[in-house]
Amino acid sequence: MKTVEExxxxxxxxxVNVVTALEMKDIVAExxxxxxxxxxxxxxxxxxxxxxxxxAFFNFGHSDPPIKMQKVWLNDVEAYTGIAAVDAYLGVTxxxxxxxxxxxxxxVIEDLVRGKEVELRATAYGTDCYPRKEIVTEISxxxxxxxxMVNPRNAYQRxxxxxxxxxxxxxxxxxxxxxxxxxxxxxxxxxxxxxxxxPEYRTIGVGTRIxxxxxxxxxxxxxxxxxxxxxxxxxxxxxxxxxxxxxRAATFPGYGVTLFVGIGIPIPILDxxxxxxxxxxxxxxxxxxxxxxxxxxxxxxxxxxTYAELKSGKVEINGExxxxxxxxxYYMSKKIxxxxxxxxxxxxxxxxxxxxxxxQKEVFKPMRQKEIKVVKSVMSSPPITISPxxxxxxxxxxxxxxxxxxxxxxxxxxxxxxxxxxxxIARAVARGxxxxxxxxxxxxxxxxxxxxxxxxxxxxxEQHNISALPVVDKDNRVVGVVSSEDLSKLLAR
Amino acid sequence: xxxxxxYDSRSVRAPVISKVAIEENALINIIEAKVEPRYGEIVVExxxxxxxxxxxxxxxxxxxxxxxxxxxxxxxxxxxxxACISVCPTGVFERGEDDRIVVNEVKCIRCGFCVGVxxxxxxxxxx
Numbered sequence: 230m231k232t233v234e235e236x237x238x239x240x241x242x243x244x245v246n247v248v249t250a251l252e253m254k255d256i257v258a259e260x261x262x263x264x265x266x267x268x269x270x271x272x273x274x275x276x277x278x279x280x281x282x283x284x285a286f287f288n289f290g291h292s293d294p295p296i297k298m299q300k301v302w303l304n305d306v307e308a309y310t311g312i313a314a315v316d317a318y319l320g321v322t323x324x325x326x327x328x329x330x331x332x333x334x335x336x337v338i339e340d341l342v343r344g345k346e347v348e349l350r351a352t353a354y355g356t357d358c359y360p361r362k363e364i365v366t367e368i369s370x371x372x373x374x375x376x377x378m379v380n381p382r383n384a385y386q387r388x389x390x391x392x393x394x395x396x397x398x399x400x401x402x403x404x405x406x407x408x409x410x411x412x413x414x415x416x417x418x419x420x421x422x423x424x425x426x427x428p429e430y431r432t433i434g435v436g437t438r439i440x441x442x443x444x445x446x447x448x449x450x451x452x453x454x455x456x457x458x459x460x461x462x463x464x465x466x467x468x469x470x471x472x473x474x475x476x477r478a479a480t481f482p483g484y485g486v487t488l489f490v491g492i493g494i495p496i497p498i499l500d501x502x503x504x505x506x507x508x509x510x511x512x513x514x515x516x517x518x519x520x521x522x523x524x525x526x527x528x529x530x531x532x533x534x535t536y537a538e539l540k541s542g543k544v545e546i547n548g549e550x551x552x553x554x555x556x557x558x559y560y561m562s563k564k565i566x567x568x569x570x571x572x573x574x575x576x577x578x579x580x581x582x583x584x585x586x587x588x589q590k591e592v593f594k595p596m597r598q599k600e601i602k603v604v605k606s607v608m609s610s611p612p613i614t615i616s617p618x619x620x621x622x623x624x625x626x627x628x629x630x631x632x633x634x635x636x637x638x639x640x641x642x643x644x645x646x647x648x649x650x651x652x653x654i655a656r657a658v659a660r661g662x663x664x665x666x667x668x669x670x671x672x673x674x675x676x677x678x679x680x681x682x683x684x685x686x687x688x689x690x691e692q693h694n695i696s697a698l699p700v701v702d703k704d705n706r707v708v709g710v711v712s713s714e715d716l717s718k719l720l721a722r
Numbered sequence: 723x724x725x726x727x728x729y730d731s732r733s734v735r736a737p738v739i740s741k742v743a744i745e746e747n748a749l750i751n752i753i754e755a756k757v758e759p760r761y762g763e764i765v766v767e768x769x770x771x772x773x774x775x776x777x778x779x780x781x782x783x784x785x786x787x788x789x790x791x792x793x794x795x796x797x798x799x800x801x802x803x804x805a806c807i808s809v810c811p812t813g814v815f816e817r818g819e820d821d822r823i824v825v826n827e828v829k830c831i832r833c834g835f836c837v838g839v840x841x842x843x844x845x846x847x848x849x
Contacts, residue, residue: 272811277801311737402841404809404837404841405805405839407809412809413808414808477801477842480839480841482838487841489801542807552808554804554806554807554809555805555817556803556804559817559847560801560802560820560821
């Protein structure tokens with residue numbers, strides 16, 4: 230019905246009709262898809278959220294004498310330099326070696342785009358052609374030859390929302406999750422999001438010109454982990470032309486650094502089907518809420534949910550109303566769609582058709598692993614335990630005889646009711662305390678299970694600053710003990 | 723209204739909050755408390771209408787009182803994402819008509835939890 234060339238001709242002539250994806254919903258509702266397709270030439274979309282899979286390639290130019298950088302840091306944030314002498318890729322989530330989560334690759338990129346200078350420090354092994362072994366200098370975006378943003382995975386079509394069934398606050402890449410289903414967080418902007426408005430990827434593909442970080446950029450392929458309808462895009466653009474307003478460094482507390490990236494994609498309304506596609510509304514976009522309380526790859530699905538429900542600010546979980554936080558900015562996403570609309574209307578932005586389409590079907594495979602090691606394979610079993618009625622002296626004797634430091638306390642059924650450590654006994658002795666094990670034992674015990682992966686058991690010990698966990702079965706009976714020594718032997722291998 | 727009470731070594735030993743609550747017939751909600759043997763700092767919430775009267779009574783018992791009128795502040799770093807909305811215990815943050823994040827200052831109990839949650843470090847709790 231319409232071609233991109235015809236639409237570009239209209240842009241040139243100044244009589245193109247551009248609307249945002251939000252405006253298009255109303256137009257299609259009013260006129261129907263067929264009429265809307267005649268009226269509207271382009272629909273603009275936008276999204277603005279944390280996109281960890283982002284970064285930039287730099288070419289710093291050659292020093293005199295020249296150096297083949299083996300390692301390079303920008304403001305103490307390491308960039309990858311396993312490519313040519315003075316080329317490097319700086320990823321946004323890389324942390325500063327001195328400031329940790331306070332500052333990372335995203336901050337370096339934002340600082341550069343704001344026109345600030347950053348410190349470049351590099352080391353090398355030295356060769357006949359590149360004799361220099363070290364350099365420290367200051368650079369700005371103007372000084373480097375190229376600064377090309379290349380983001381392997383951006384603009385998620387939709388994303389799984391998050392909640393937390395556990396009894397502690399979790400700090401995740403989905404933000405802070407309160408205990409006992411205390412809140413829900415979600416990413417993406419549903420009906421305004423680029424890929425949701427072209428779900429068959431007819432007009433968004435390799436070579437599509439887009440708005441990236443305030444400048445013109447391009448789609449260079451499907452993104453990593455692309456798995457429709459959870460589609461993703463790989464994009465590139467010239468960092469030197471970008472605006473700091475649309476690239477904002479952020480820190481998810483307890484998780485790490487990331488970059489809020491602004492992306493807008495124009496969708497040419499070639500025919501009735503495209504008009505229909507761009508009329509998609511939040512209630513038609515489904516995702517799931519998953520439970521981050523389970524620290525495994527396959528987190529349990531708590532329930533299905535639509536973006537309309539998420540956007541309402543409240544969802545129901547187990548009969549209770551739970552408050553919802555977006556992690557993407559609707560305000561900024563709308564602003565990007567509006568800005569792109571104006572650029573097209575002013576004749577500053579022309580559309581392209583993809584030179585290659587991105588896959589409409591793809592599965593996201595898990596990692597191939599040799600095995601997942603579980604607690605069962607390293608625990609000491611049968612466990613050496615003690616009764617709460619036993620004397621402190623008896624407990625001390627058992628610890629010494631068995632050369633162990635932890636003694637789970639069990640009742641007559643073998644159920645765990647506490648734990649005593651050599652430290653508890655030393656403290657009791659120091660205070661001249663005599664009595665029973667139950668007088669000095671810790672009653673709130675952190676435990677593990679036989680099937681729990683050892684990495685999770687290790688993290689429990691680290692978080693609670695303890696050195697062993699009783700292993701319990703489903704009836705809370707002690708079946709073994711695993712110590713940090715058992716684990717470190719295995720994890721170090 | 724929120725009042726910040728500072729106790730010195732003498733006043734910290736007396737049951738001042740109970741005394742004031744009974745004598746002024748006031749409902750006093752403790753928001754935050756740090757009490758040590760020789761010093762104490764407590765933030766309480768009382769109805770606006772009786773705040774003046776309650777504050778005077780605390781002063782009479784030797785407690786230093788400061789009205790906390792300032793609530794959480796959103797700085798220009800905010801990108802209006804809304805990560806703060808669901809973590810606030812009293813619902814201070816809301817998405818406004820224009821999709822910007824609105825701060826309902828009167829609801830703020832100055833717990834400060836949101837400050838440590840904001841990815842852009844855009845929230846500030848002025849003294």
